[in-house]
Amino acid sequence: MESHLDYHAHNNGFREVNTTFKVLFAVSTLIICVASPSPIIPLFVFILIPTLLIFKAKIPYKFYFKFISIPLLFALITFLYMGLFFGSTDIMVQLGSLGPLDLVIYRDGVQIGFLVFSRMLGAFSCLVFLAFTTPMTELFSIFHRVHIPPIIVELSMLMYRFIFLFLDEAEKMHQSQKTRLGYSDWKNSLRCLGMLGGNLFIRTWFQGEKLHMAMESRGYNGTLKAMNEIEFPGSKNIILLVSFELLLLAGIYLSLNFPVI
């Protein structure tokens, strides 16, 4: 799944759009969603971003919905949970009890649950936008730009390089364990997974040693040099961005007292 995401990050309709612009768009929209006191604007973002991704960036809609299904489910559970257990006034429904907990749905619990639910939807849409349109390698140059210590950027770059290799390796080991009757019951699964983890660690260690040798033989002296040129987004984009965010803020102001539930 991750490798697919990486593929889309490199091949989408927004690939050529300025990286700083995309990051600024995602982050500022994200902050507005999280700080929004009303659920309308985050829900609007939740609809706007897939529209952009599917119709403009040409991300296959199946892939998009598969990707968001897990966070979506989680957000839904949170909503139900907050609706069931939170709140103190104005009882909507009395459902009985579960152990020491009373199952009562309060109006204010549902309201705050729905607000948090909408914020989560809006906020993770922004993250997904960034994940689908911007390759990680370009984000690293942004990290560099915002003065994250070079050692951290370097570690992240190396880690990123290895994550996909190790995921592959783990998958292969998992398959071969399964063909040899691994994971047959709970105890066996635990043993197999332990072996997989242990073996993975040993192999990763080898890889690290090899990497060091490879880097050293190519003149590595403690720092990785990479082209980190970031272009200014251009005044047209900046105006577009600022006016969009201002529109969102105006939307929040207008929908402040809009009754949802």
Added chain:
Amino acid sequence: MHIMEGFLPWQWCLFWYLVAIPVVVYGVIQIKKITDKNPESKPLLAVSGAFMFVLSSLKLPSVTGSCSHPTGNGLGAILFGPAVVSVLATITLVFQALLLAHGGITTLGANIFSMGIVGPFCAWLIYKGCKNMGISISIAVFLAATFGDLLTYVTTAIQLSLAFPIPTFSESLIKFMIIFAYTQLPLALAEGLLTVVIFDYIKKLRPDILTQLGVMLKTKAPDVVGGK
């Protein structure tokens, strides 16, 4: 247990960032010292970080039937020491947020605090304590990983109930704790067992790696070989 993007109100996002940053900065300084002293440790730290990411993406067989994934923080803390793990966990959390929409950028501070700081530090302290008391290494690893996990969940529960003290902080905390006790306790035990299996496997096959780690990180990682 990641707190999802958008879950925390912005005041709490800011607060947890402010709490987490000094510890991560301390970790960065430690890593810088280690890599300055021996440059070959940098690629090794990187692959270790990647290992932690991959470990956390494996499915953990859980007793309750629901599948979840290990955090890998207990193992990381035992192998590399808590300061280094706090940095590796931070990078891992950023990747999880950006690649899997798991966790988030605004909740990053809170997640770093629970999963990258409290969990590993507790695991490390328990491991050290057990070793000093002369308890066998397997039990020490088990206790460290299990309680590291549990305390991560407790921290998350506290963070959530601080953010949503409805009707009061303590009532909210009790509710979160009950939910977590049902879902996370079996996971913590499973992760504890898993960590023991992994640790024993590495110790049996390549004890030299563990020695090398102890040398590389000096006092930062406990001397794992030659214990009981």
